[in-house]
Amino acid sequence: MAYDHEASCSKVQLPYTVQPVSIDVRVHAEERKNRLYIAFKRIAGEDNEVDPWELQELLNTVVKRDPELWDNQFSLDACKSMVAMTDADRSGKLGYEEFVELWKSIMAWTKIFKQYDRDNSGTFSANELHLAFSTLGYKLSGTTFKAMVLRYADKDSQIKYNSFIAGATKLRHMYEIFYKHVGKDKKATFGFDDYIRATMYS
Numbered sequence: 064m065a066y067d068h069e070a071s072c073s074k075v076q077l078p079y080t081v082q083p084v085s086i087d088v089r090v091h092a093e094e095r096k097n098r099l100y101i102a103f104k105r106i107a108g109e110d111n112e113v114d115p116w117e118l119q120e121l122l123n124t125v126v127k128r129d130p131e132l133w134d135n136q137f138s139l140d141a142c143k144s145m146v147a148m149t150d151a152d153r154s155g156k157l158g159y160e161e162f163v164e165l166w167k168s169i170m171a172w173t174k175i176f177k178q179y180d181r182d183n184s185g186t187f188s189a190n191e192l193h194l195a196f197s198t199l200g201y202k203l204s205g206t207t208f209k210a211m212v213l214r215y216a217d218k219d220s221q222i223k224y225n226s227f228i229a230g231a232t233k234l235r236h237m238y239e240i241f242y243k244h245v246g247k248d249k250k251a252t253f254g255f256d257d258y259i260r261a262t263m264y265s
């Protein structure tokens with residue numbers, strides 16, 4: 064919920080307006096957190112972790128409720144990939160803390176998707192995708208960018224929301240791996256085994 068402090072102060076005297084609004088915002092955030100936790104617990108079951116199949120059920124339940132995104136179902140492969148990239152303790156599943164990290168990142172990317180889908184088509188064109196990534200600071204060559212479009216776009220060269228989330232999550236993950244291995248010359252050095260693990264379990 065947006066709260067325009069300036070506008071509100073000019074209309075009504077302090078402190079009566081500020082306090083209720085800040086409490087309201089906190090309650091909403093708390094409620095959202097609880098709802099997420101309840102949904103997680105319900106799908107995770109006794110082991111308190113979600114495997115890729117459970118993650119797929121969880122994400123698709125959420126997406127189905129969004130009038131703009133309802134037909135963007137996440138594939139099992141995308142969910143396996145998201146688990147692999149977020150599975151900090153390499154258990155093969157996501158515990159609640161790991162899941163919250165993934166959730167935050169999906170929510171941030173969703174906001175970007177809606178913001179940069181300039182013609183409101185519900186999909187990203189190559190131009191919209193390019194604008195989104197370059198505004199966020201990902202400096203990629205035309206060739207690399209083209210390869211990403213080839214990998215994530217459909218037959219009509221459009222990138223659907225679910226493909227965008229899969230691609231964006233992977234881009235960020237590969238970016239982080241690169242910067243963990245980068246040296247002073249701004250080049251990353253990998254051992255063979257490290258490289259294979261990073262690219263295969265992602």
Ligand SMILES: [Ca+2]
Pocket residue numbers: 150151152153154155156157158161
């Ligand atoms: Ca885990």
Ligand SMILES: [Ca+2]
Pocket residue numbers: 180181182183184185186187188191
């Ligand atoms: Ca569009």
